[in-house]
Amino acid sequence: NAGVTQTPKFQVLKTGQSMTLQCAQDMNHNSMYWYRQDPGMGLRLIYYSASEGTTDKGEVPNGYNVSRLNKREFSLRLESAAPSQTSVYFCASTFDRGRGVAKNIQYFGAGTRLSVL
């Protein structure tokens, strides 16, 4: 059971370059999320998708775009990378409908460490 898989694990970009971070989950979850984690800041939500075909902005969306390709996959794109986007990026998913414990559990991938020079 793979859970949430993120690729790549590491990436170095030059300012102005573009790239797409990939995320896939095999748990049949409806909601998926992209976070960034910076020292002293905790995890901050960039974008989320409550279902296939829908996406919404989170706390820090500027400079990013997302695509919910299908129920399994949710990608994050940096069109023109900036040094301020140097961070660790986490994708997460959850079953977000109904009641009960499952609604509170976000499952995270292992992260993508991105450096923008």
Place this chain on the structure above:
Amino acid sequence: QKEVEQDPGPLSVPEGAIVSLNCTYSNSAFQYFMWYRQYSRKGPELLMYTYSSGNKEDGRFTAQVDKSSKYISLFIRDSQPSDSATYLCAMRGVNNNDMRFGAGTRLTVKP
């Protein structure tokens, strides 16, 4: 001021000690309170969750929520070297997309 404040530590304790980790928050709309554990170079994993005020115990871990004081705690009894990790508090209101995380406390349990 951040919505969720968490002392980043680092915290170092001997094996077998009782560990107390804490967060304070400012948003009275938060209803669900969670603790995540994050090992180095890994993603966070849910350790405990509590709805509203009260205590919850799971093995060596106890989570406490005091909504009147806007204060949550995680206690680890008989701490083990395998508990060495960063602990993140998290909380939200009705929607999962409103989750707010603390900055994390790095804990080291020395054998």
